[in-house]
Amino acid sequence: MLNGLSLGAIYALIALGYTMVYGTLQLINFAHGEVYMIGAFASLYLARWTGVEENPTLPGVALVGLGAMIFCAALGMTIERVAYRPLRKSSRLNILITAIGVSLLLQNLGLMMFGAIQSFPTLLPETQWEPLPGLHLRSTDVVTLSVTLVLMFGLHHLVERTQFGRAMRAVSHSRDTAAMMGIPVDRVVSITFAVGSALAAAAALLVAMDKHSIRPDMGATGGLKAFVAAVLGGIGSIPGAVAGGFLLGLCETLVSGYLASTWRDAIAFGVLIFILLFRPAGLLGRSTVEKV
Amino acid sequence: MSGTDQRIALQITDLNVFYGPIHALKGVSLAVAEGQITTLLGANGAGKTTLLRTISGLNSPSSGSIRLFGEDLTGDPPPARGASIPPSLLSLVPHRVARVLGWVGRPGLAPDEIVARGISQSPEGRQVFPNLTVRENLQLGAYVRSDTAGIAADLSRVLGLWPRLRERLDQLAGTLSGGEQQMLAIARAMMARPKVLLLDEPSLGLAPVIVAGIFETISEINREGTTVLLVEQNAHLALRVATMAYVLETGEIQKCAPAAELRDDPAIRDAYLGGGH
Ligand SMILES: Nc1ncnc2c1ncn2[C@@H]1O[C@H](COP(=O)(O)OP(=O)(O)OP(=O)(O)O)[C@@H](O)[C@H]1O
Ligand SMILES: [Mg+2]
Numbered sequence: 228m229l230n231g232l233s234l235g236a237i238y239a240l241i242a243l244g245y246t247m248v249y250g251t252l253q254l255i256n257f258a259h260g261e262v263y264m265i266g267a268f269a270s271l272y273l274a275r276w277t278g279v280e281e282n283p284t285l286p287g288v289a290l291v292g293l294g295a296m297i298f299c300a301a302l303g304m305t306i307e308r309v310a311y312r313p314l315r316k317s318s319r320l321n322i323l324i325t326a327i328g329v330s331l332l333l334q335n336l337g338l339m340m341f342g343a344i345q346s347f348p349t350l351l352p353e354t355q356w357e358p359l360p361g362l363h364l365r366s367t368d369v370v371t372l373s374v375t376l377v378l379m380f381g382l383h384h385l386v387e388r389t390q391f392g393r394a395m396r397a398v399s400h401s402r403d404t405a406a407m408m409g410i411p412v413d414r415v416v417s418i419t420f421a422v423g424s425a426l427a428a429a430a431a432l433l434v435a436m437d438k439h440s441i442r443p444d445m446g447a448t449g450g451l452k453a454f455v456a457a458v459l460g461g462i463g464s465i466p467g468a469v470a471g472g473f474l475l476g477l478c479e480t481l482v483s484g485y486l487a488s489t490w491r492d493a494i495a496f497g498v499l500i501f502i503l504l505f506r507p508a509g510l511l512g513r514s515t516v517e518k519v
Numbered sequence: 520m521s522g523t524d525q526r527i528a529l530q531i532t533d534l535n536v537f538y539g540p541i542h543a544l545k546g547v548s549l550a551v552a553e554g555q556i557t558t559l560l561g562a563n564g565a566g567k568t569t570l571l572r573t574i575s576g577l578n579s580p581s582s583g584s585i586r587l588f589g590e591d592l593t594g595d596p597p598p599a600r601g602a603s604i605p606p607s608l609l610s611l612v613p614h615r616v617a618r619v620l621g622w623v624g625r626p627g628l629a630p631d632e633i634v635a636r637g638i639s640q641s642p643e644g645r646q647v648f649p650n651l652t653v654r655e656n657l658q659l660g661a662y663v664r665s666d667t668a669g670i671a672a673d674l675s676r677v678l679g680l681w682p683r684l685r686e687r688l689d690q691l692a693g694t695l696s697g698g699e700q701q702m703l704a705i706a707r708a709m710m711a712r713p714k715v716l717l718l719d720e721p722s723l724g725l726a727p728v729i730v731a732g733i734f735e736t737i738s739e740i741n742r743e744g745t746t747v748l749l750v751e752q753n754a755h756l757a758l759r760v761a762t763m764a765y766v767l768e769t770g771e772i773q774k775c776a777p778a779a780e781l782r783d784d785p786a787i788r789d790a791y792l793g794g795g796h
């Protein structure tokens with residue numbers, strides 16, 4: 228149960244990046260999965276260079292995480308600036324193809340630079356408890372869930388309580404009207420990419436600390452699942468991404484617990500198709516577009 | 520009222536705007552005098568919204584100028600050397616580099632810079648942010664400002680003008696009635712504390728009583744010192760509150776006269792006042 232939640236938390240963190248970018252630009256940022264992958268390798272190299280690998284402390288790990296988040300934020304902003312902004316006025320098909328291209332480019336760069344699978348060091352002590360009979364708690368799940376909760380509350384505060392968050396929601400409704408109000412739309416879009424990418428980096432570090440292995444193609448599978456979670460919840464909706472992430476994580480864990488784990492992905496996509504049949508806009512998505 | 524000593528707040532000179540091959544504004548010139556309401560009348564598709572969007576920096580003119588109290592808001596036309604560079608490549612190059620290379624001219628002001636200079640707009644179809652509360656919509660109207668005390672003062676001022684909005688401050692704007700949304704759109708624009716307020720068809724789709732109330736408030740805002748450029752199809756009401764009036768037809772200014780004169784102009788009456796009024 229708890230590892231279903233923590234798997235869901237990871238999907239949710241990555242899904243937030245898809246959904247926020249979709250919300251502001253109506254663009255599916257296929258490169259987002261690769262940002263997540265690069266977040267994992269950035270964490271690895273940061274831990275290595277700073278000596279946190281040999282001598283892990285909680286503040287050290289937090290700094291590694293922060294460093295990876297900042298690195299990925301910059302990467303996300305660069306991708307937006309270089310690949311997407313020049314095409315802001317092009318057809319959606321062109322932008323979609325560009326997004327796929329950026330994704331393939333980064334994935335292959337990852338293969339070239341990082342080689343194949345790499346092992347990830349143990350940065351935090353790992354224990355298990357059984358507070359109640361039959362209920363096993365793993366410390367990595369607890370860490371994942373607590374970090375995710377903190378990040379989600381932070382994001383919630385940013386989006387709901389700050390002038391920047393209001394601007395983000397305004398841009399997601401109408402870029403033109405937002406610009407008319409004096410909102411610097413390009414900057415809002417850029418920061419949206421930064422925030423989404425930073426969340427993906429945090430997810431990557433959490434996954435790496437749990438699985439102890441990272442690979443250049445982890446963005447393709449992880450990214451796809453998170454994308455499914457975003458669509459499941461209603462792409463463009465922030466609570467939807469969170470709900471979709473947790474739903475998918477729980478489904479997958481239950482399926483691999485009670486059926487064979489080979490059924491996992493089939494069930495995940497089965498759930499997606501089933502839900503979209505009945506709610507085409509996703510669980511929490513808006514089914515109609517308001518106009519005038 | 521319209522003395523020659525009047526300062527010009529907004530001066531538009533020989534403005535040309537294209538949508539691809541469509542020549543939407545054909546050398547439009549227009550002046551908005553400080554402290555007055557100037558109205559721009561015109562039928563569907565005349566180019567009224569295009570003009571307001573261009574003033575707000577959302578469309579770029581191919582030539583002509585827009586000046587706010589003498590300051591040019593538009594850029595220079597692109598130099599010939601830049602014409603052969605594909606736009607997507609151009610947008611990759613940092614603007615300063617492109618200018619040094621002579622690929623682009625001096626850029627026009629961005630929409631947020633224009634709002635900061637003192638031009639804000641209540642757009643056609645109101646366009647309130649439906650998923651934000653009334654309060655949040657108003658806060659966004661003041662996005663370019665940082666004078667907390669001034670913003671608070673302006674908030675209580677617009678809520679004084681529209682008590683209906685005060686009652687609905689924490690309601691989502693999408694749940695407001697059409698009239699209330701129009702009030703909010705104008706109030707939101709007022710939160711920028713504009714020198715010139717642009718209003719795009721505030722009467723659109725609203726019942727006559729509501730429209731009358733909205734026009735009363737527009738007059739009041741103007742009396743308190745805000746210069747207004749009012750775009751309307753409802754010529755009857757617009758000519759009553761305005762001092763100067765322009766008539767736009769298929770992208771060209773056909774007439775420019777004191778509003779009082781146009782009120783009695785039979786051609787205008789037939790074209791825009793729907794006879795019966
Ligand atoms: N985005 C666009 N792309 C192409 N053509 C456009 C676009 N927007 C407007 N036009 C054209 O430009 C002309 C002027 O349109 P505009 O919206 O400015 O008119 P308007 O006077 O505001 O009309 P209305 O009273 O209906 O609001 C019209 O012929 C319109 O079809
Ligand atoms: Mg119009």
